[in-house]
Every structure is written in C-alpha cells, then in structure tokens.
Amino acid sequence: MPRKGMRSICFSPKTTSFLHSPRSSPSRLSITASSTTPRLSFTDSMMDQTIDNAAALIMKWNPEASTFAKVTSLFYESKREARQFLRCVADLQKIMHLLSSQDSSTNDRLVLAQTLMQVAMKRLQKEFYQILSMNRAHLDPESVSTRSSRASASSTTSDFEYDDSPDDEAGTAGDSITEVEQFSSMATSDLRAIAECMISAGYAMECISIYKVIRKSIIDEGIFRLGVEKLSSSQVNKMDWESLDLRIKTWVEAVKISTSTLFTGERILCDQVFGSSETIRESCFADISRDGALLLFSFPELVSGKSKKSPPPEKMFRALDMYTVISENWAEIESIFSFESTFAVRSQALASLVKLSESIFIMLSDFEHTIQKDSSKTPVPGGGLHPLTTYAVDYLTLLGDYSDVLTDIMSDWPPPVKTSLPESYFDIGDSDDTPAPAISVRFAWLILVLLCKLDSKAKHYKDVSLAYLFLANNLQHIVSKVRTSNIQHLLGEEWIRKHEVKVNQFSENYEKLAWGHVIRSLQDNPAAAVISSDKAKEMFKKFNSSFEEAFRKQSTSCIVPDDKLREEIKESIARKLTAVYRDFYNKYRVLVGGQRNMGLFIRYDPEDIGNYLSDLFLVSKIESGSSFPSSSTSGSSHRRRRG
Incomplete structure (x- = not known):
C-alpha cells in the first residue's frame, strides 16, 4: 500500500506543457544589436540565438519566476522538455567556454550566460532532490539490486545522450520488466542525466551533497529497521543471555539482507547515477554507507568481549553463526566495499572474524576443561549413560554441523598436547604422509578427553561387571552419534571401527563377569x-x-x-x-x-x-x-x- 501511494505521487498523469513563457520573460534577457553596431557575423548570430533559446526554456522553469515552475517538476511534467532543458544547458556551457576565450566585448553575453547557468543549476538541484525524495520506494536498495547489477552498471552508456523518442517510451525496457523496476530505471536515468549535466557544468558539490544526505538516511534507516542499534560494551555486558541471544539472531539475518540487498543496491545505484566519475562514485558510496556498515560489522566484537565467566553453551554456536555469516558473505563484502575509502569497513569485518575465532577457541578450551573438571562420583544407576556423556556428545554433534567453518577457524590453532594419554584412543587413521586436518585432530582429542574421564568414573562402581557395562553403554552412545552426524566425515571409518571393537570388548568383559559363573556351573x-x-x-x-x-x-x-x-x-x-x-x-x-x-x-x-x-x-x-x-x-x- 505505501508503494502504491508513493507511485501515485511520483508518477502522476502528465499535464500539458505550458506553451507560453513565465512572467519573467526571457526576451528581457536576450541580447539585441543597437542600430549603431555593425551587423553580427553568422557565428555571433548563432551564439545569440542559442543564448535566447536557452534563456526562454531556463527562465520558464526558474522556480523563483513563477508559481508553476515552483510547484511543478520538469522531469515529471515533460520528458521531452527535460531533454531539451539539458541540451540547452550543454549548449550554454559550450558558449561560455567560447566567450571566455574572446575579448572583453563579449563580456555582456558571458555574464548573461553565467546568470542563466546559475538559474538552470538551481532548477536541476530542485529536480535532483525531488526525484530522490519522491522515489524512495522505487529507488530502495531491493528494487535497485533486483533490477540491475554493478557489473552491468559500470558498462552502461551514459544516459545523458537522449534521443527524441516520445515521453511514454522513455525508460521502457520491455514487457517483462515490472512496474517498480520500470519506474526505478526511469528515475535512475533521470538522476544520472542531471548529475552528469551538473558535474560537467562545475556544480558537482551541489549535486553530491543532496545525494549523500538523502541516500545516507535510507541506509541508516535500513540498518535500524534490520534491528541493528548502536550499543556500548557496557550495555552488552549487562544483557542477560536471552536478550543477547535474540540480538545475535537478528544481527545474523541483518548481515544476510544488508549484503545481498541494502549495501549492494546502494552501491549499484551510486555506480549508475555517478557512472561518469569514479572519484565521485567512491566518495558518495563511502560517505553514505560507512557509518551503517561499521555499526553492523562491529557488533561481533562487542559480543566476543562480553564477560566470559561461565558463558552458556549456546554462546559457542551463536559465535559460530556470526562467524559463518561473515565468512559466507566475505566475497560480497569485499566487492561492495572495494574502494580504498571503504577499507575501514573491510577491516572491521575482518577484525570481527578474528575476534570471533579467538572467542570460539577460548570457549572450546573451556568446554574441554568442563569435561576434565567434572567431579561427580556417584555411579550412574544401571551402568547407563552418564550426563557428562550426553552433554558432551550433543555439544560435539552440534559442533560437527559447523565443520566447514571450524576447518577454517582451526587451521591456525596449535595442536592439542597428547602427553599422558593413551595413544590408541587418539588414532584417527591418519598417516605420516597425509596428516589429519586440524579439525579432525581436535574432535578426536575432545572425545579422548571424554573417554578418559569416563574411565575414571567407571572405577566408582563396586561391581566390576557393571563398570564394564557402563563403559560399553557410554562408548556405544558416542560411536552411534559419531556415525550419524557430520563427525563421521572428520574422524573417518577407521576411527569408528576401532571404537566399535572397544565396545565389543567392554560387552564381553561384562558378560564374563556377570554370567560366567552361570555357565561354569x-x-x-x-x-x-x-x-x-x-x-x-x-x-x-x-x-x-x-x-x-x-x-x-x-x-x-x-x-x-x-x-x-x-x-x-x-x-x-x-x-x-x-x-x-x-x-x-x-x-x-x-x-x-x-x-x-x-x-x-x-x-x-x-x-x-x-x-x-x-x-x-x-x-x-x-x-x-x-x-x-x-x-x-x-x-x-x-x-x-x-x-
């Protein structure tokens, strides 16, 4: 409904163009020869005619000359007249260059041309602002990113070169284009034409300032609507886990949308509107997007810096979610923020990855210490599953779902120290020629730590047969979870086979101790x-x-x-x-x-x-x-x- 309403405002039915001049008649500004001056040459006559023609159209649309010109949009009123207006400005600019190189006798015409140029620039400033502000719905990043791509935008020929096609054909790209895409394309074409005209006339700053103010507000509003707010480290530290968890989930979705739509669409639009100048393109996009992007990509650092005292297990997986969404969109982030002036954004995103990696390493070490420090001594009834086993294996199984990103994270981590633990437990089937990946070694190590802890807990059973059943049950649970999760690809079939043999050995020991005397009777x-x-x-x-x-x-x-x-x-x-x-x-x-x-x-x-x-x-x-x-x-x- 809002889009429809915006379209009705931006694209109202065309009205008939005024055929007469506004109250400030351009004839009053034209140069006429006195009866005493010699007859002008052909070139001078053409120059005067060009200035007179420009004056007639420019003064018609002088917003200070008439109510009509003040409340009416040139580009919405008549596309044909808008094209003529831009041609007049271009012709006027050529004359000004010519006059500036001649003697002082031409100063009156040069002053007139400069006056007309200032009036024309005010008109174009007004048009530029109106098109940007009234087409927010049609120029939203989603519509722009859907309609085009930056690659095609960089090779698009200048829209400043207009043809004489009828108004109702302008901007049409075929029957397949949607209404929103058509309006978006038309508005972009108009903006680019105005921008190129103003830049060529030396009024780039006036054009750029308007663009930056309006488009930055769209980016900032978009970031806010995605649920990303400016937070301090103290605010994050004071949050309870439920609140922070919700913000992390919201942030993950915000990164996906902002990289695929918000920043991408804005980069495309900026490239299209200021396609004639790489410097202006870079300046505009950097100033528009930098603050929002830095706010977005700085969030993981705040979360990683939150007090690490007894973090909930879920924090590990939220950290992995954040790392994953940045790493999966890294190519797009680098492409969108490829300018030197947006280096700070790339640097911030990379810093967040590094901080998240460090945080994940610490939490994984804490997980290992949690296993090692478990001090429960009460035997599990019936030799069943120990709570530590179910907790640790469920944790590892969930970690296995992040194997791809963990492979990247763990590649630079130091290997675990294997001293004082049985090597047979640690074997994951790797050879000297092909060492196991760091992630495989880490998972094998964590399971080894768990198995050693279970061995110590089995000693609390007074009945030795029950101790062996306890070991068989818990190891079977571990092997079963490994086989039915992504961990099987990390540890390999050889690891699974060897530990299945150990399960059988524990079971046989239980049978001998619990039922052997029956058979021997x-x-x-x-x-x-x-x-x-x-x-x-x-x-x-x-x-x-x-x-x-x-x-x-x-x-x-x-x-x-x-x-x-x-x-x-x-x-x-x-x-x-x-x-x-x-x-x-x-x-x-x-x-x-x-x-x-x-x-x-x-x-x-x-x-x-x-x-x-x-x-x-x-x-x-x-x-x-x-x-x-x-x-x-x-x-x-x-x-x-x-x-």
Whole structure:
C-alpha cells in the first residue's frame, strides 16, 4: 500500500506543457544589436540565438519566476522538455567556454550566460532532490539490486545522450520488466542525466551533497529497521543471555539482507547515477554507507568481549553463526566495499572474524576443561549413560554441523598436547604422509578427553561387571552419534571401527563377569565323565540358583539404552548360555527321575532361558523393580508347559 501511494505521487498523469513563457520573460534577457553596431557575423548570430533559446526554456522553469515552475517538476511534467532543458544547458556551457576565450566585448553575453547557468543549476538541484525524495520506494536498495547489477552498471552508456523518442517510451525496457523496476530505471536515468549535466557544468558539490544526505538516511534507516542499534560494551555486558541471544539472531539475518540487498543496491545505484566519475562514485558510496556498515560489522566484537565467566553453551554456536555469516558473505563484502575509502569497513569485518575465532577457541578450551573438571562420583544407576556423556556428545554433534567453518577457524590453532594419554584412543587413521586436518585432530582429542574421564568414573562402581557395562553403554552412545552426524566425515571409518571393537570388548568383559559363573556351573564336570543321578540333580539345582541369582541382579540393576547394543548383548549371552544348558539338559535330565522329580530339579527348558533373557536391560524393568519369578511360580509354569 505505501508503494502504491508513493507511485501515485511520483508518477502522476502528465499535464500539458505550458506553451507560453513565465512572467519573467526571457526576451528581457536576450541580447539585441543597437542600430549603431555593425551587423553580427553568422557565428555571433548563432551564439545569440542559442543564448535566447536557452534563456526562454531556463527562465520558464526558474522556480523563483513563477508559481508553476515552483510547484511543478520538469522531469515529471515533460520528458521531452527535460531533454531539451539539458541540451540547452550543454549548449550554454559550450558558449561560455567560447566567450571566455574572446575579448572583453563579449563580456555582456558571458555574464548573461553565467546568470542563466546559475538559474538552470538551481532548477536541476530542485529536480535532483525531488526525484530522490519522491522515489524512495522505487529507488530502495531491493528494487535497485533486483533490477540491475554493478557489473552491468559500470558498462552502461551514459544516459545523458537522449534521443527524441516520445515521453511514454522513455525508460521502457520491455514487457517483462515490472512496474517498480520500470519506474526505478526511469528515475535512475533521470538522476544520472542531471548529475552528469551538473558535474560537467562545475556544480558537482551541489549535486553530491543532496545525494549523500538523502541516500545516507535510507541506509541508516535500513540498518535500524534490520534491528541493528548502536550499543556500548557496557550495555552488552549487562544483557542477560536471552536478550543477547535474540540480538545475535537478528544481527545474523541483518548481515544476510544488508549484503545481498541494502549495501549492494546502494552501491549499484551510486555506480549508475555517478557512472561518469569514479572519484565521485567512491566518495558518495563511502560517505553514505560507512557509518551503517561499521555499526553492523562491529557488533561481533562487542559480543566476543562480553564477560566470559561461565558463558552458556549456546554462546559457542551463536559465535559460530556470526562467524559463518561473515565468512559466507566475505566475497560480497569485499566487492561492495572495494574502494580504498571503504577499507575501514573491510577491516572491521575482518577484525570481527578474528575476534570471533579467538572467542570460539577460548570457549572450546573451556568446554574441554568442563569435561576434565567434572567431579561427580556417584555411579550412574544401571551402568547407563552418564550426563557428562550426553552433554558432551550433543555439544560435539552440534559442533560437527559447523565443520566447514571450524576447518577454517582451526587451521591456525596449535595442536592439542597428547602427553599422558593413551595413544590408541587418539588414532584417527591418519598417516605420516597425509596428516589429519586440524579439525579432525581436535574432535578426536575432545572425545579422548571424554573417554578418559569416563574411565575414571567407571572405577566408582563396586561391581566390576557393571563398570564394564557402563563403559560399553557410554562408548556405544558416542560411536552411534559419531556415525550419524557430520563427525563421521572428520574422524573417518577407521576411527569408528576401532571404537566399535572397544565396545565389543567392554560387552564381553561384562558378560564374563556377570554370567560366567552361570555357565561354569554346568562346566565343572568334565565332558567325558559319567555322573550319578544325585550329581545331576545337584548340578541342575546349582544352575537354577546361579541363573536366578544372575537374572535377578542383572534385570534389576543393569540397563542398555541403545537398542542395537542391547540386542547384541542379550543374543550373545543367550547363545552361550543356552548352548551349554541345552547340552547338559539333553544329556542328564533322564537321571533326575520321573515327572514329579523332574519338576523339582529342572525348572527351565532350554527355550525358557532365551525367553527370560529377552527381558534384560530394559529401563522399565528397573523402574518397576521387577524381579525374578518365584521358584514355585516358575516350577508350576514349567510343568504346565511340559504337561
């Protein structure tokens, strides 16, 4: 709605041009020969005619000569007359150069020409201001950047050379151009024509000052509307994290929009309007954009300088967001602010990158220290995931999403010190000929620090089998997160494979310590030995007791959160235990006696073992406090199955 309203103001229907001269008749300013002077030469006659023609048109549009000229825009009233006006100024300028080189007899005509030129420049100043101010909607950076590009603008031929096409054809670039783009193109063409005319006539400063004031206000307003405000370091330090976090998110979007639209569009417009002078182009754009750009790109330094006492983990990722948006738009920033006079902007953006890089390094070091200094000694129930594991791995997984920018940041960081830590944990599959990238080394190091801390926490378990299950659970979680995130590309398949082997080793150690005595209860007798009925009964009872004790303990005190690992451990235990029990069951059950005795000593079929094991390691089992079924219940259920 505002744009439509602006268009109706800027592009009102044309009215018929005035055919008569304003009240200040130009005939009063014309030079006529007295009856006593010799007849002028042809050249002098043409010169007088040119001055008279210029005087007629210039004085018609003298804003101090008539109300019509004061309230009406020449360029909106008649494009054809505007072109004639510019030609008159150009012709008048040529005559002034010619007259200034002649003798003093021509001074009257030179004075008249200078007077007309001053009137014409005031008119063009007024037109320049009106076009800029009334076309803010059509000359906004977004419209300009959409319509054109700086590359094409630099090669555009001067719009100062007009043809005699009808007014309604001026500025048309084809049916495909939008209405806004058409008006933007027409306004830009008019501005460039006026600028070239005024610069050529020696009135560059008057033109430039108008342009700078109006366009700088647009840039400053645009920066403000994007949510970027001038802040002091003390103001930033006093902000709570929620407020600062919101400002950072707003700033990131502001950089994207300002580089793609705001500054780009302004640079394009400046190049187009002042295409005839590189010096003026540079001066205008630098003065218009410098303050807003410096305000924009100085924000990361303020944030990086905020008190680093216990920064929230999210600050790392906001710092990475800020670094990313500057680095991704760096080529555009360099291109937009390529002038020597805008070096301060490029320097500020680069300084922010350096400051952010330093801040990220400090926060990553703080993250490492947080892992190393974790002093919790209470064992995690069931040998499950330690809170430090979930926190650290989630943190690293999110960092992995910034692998591209972290690769750039970490390239200059010193490598971590690997002393006093097992080298096998640190191996990421690199060779001497092809050293691993710094980011890969850093991620491997951080995981190593975490694993060493988990090793120390496993020692707090009184039950060694539970300690191994704890290590298996936590390492499995780490490996699983690595495999399903960007970290897998940093550490490589070899790293994952080696740590999966370690998970299996921890699991096997758990199985041996937690279930080994159950298996051994059936293996005390040599395979070739012949045992008595009483011995068989005793071994069945021993197995029942060992199995029930192990099952009760493991089902109420052990969990395996990872589905894959849980199934693998259960299948491994079932496979080993069921195989041994089935052999013993098939070989010695006949020694137990009849059906009644069998129910007393043989509580489980081989298939029952797998059924019971399927309920192991579930969090719900531990939370509900479920235990092994009673002997009577299990025996009766066994008999029902066999009956």
